[in-house]
Amino acid sequence: MLSLILAILLIWLFFKLGIGLIIFFLITAGLIFVFFAYLLVPFLVLLLIGGLAWAVIR
Known part of the structure; x- marks a missing residue:
């Protein structure tokens, strides 16, 4: 869960900085x-x- 929150935070930060896509x-x-x-x-x-x-059983 923490990694998901961190990923969302990073995505938001990159969009705010303008290097988004x-x-x-x-x-x-x-x-x-x-x-x-x-x-x-x-x-x-x-x-x-x-x-x-x-394969072994057969």
Whole structure:
């Protein structure tokens, strides 16, 4: 939650300073990358373990 507040504060600060869209795009891309990394990596690990278990059992 604190990181989200910090990100919003940084976005507001960059818009106030007038260098908005490029920095905003970089921050947004970074946050999306982190979100998908946290979301996808465990899912891919579960798929990998499931595939290996299925291959062994079969």
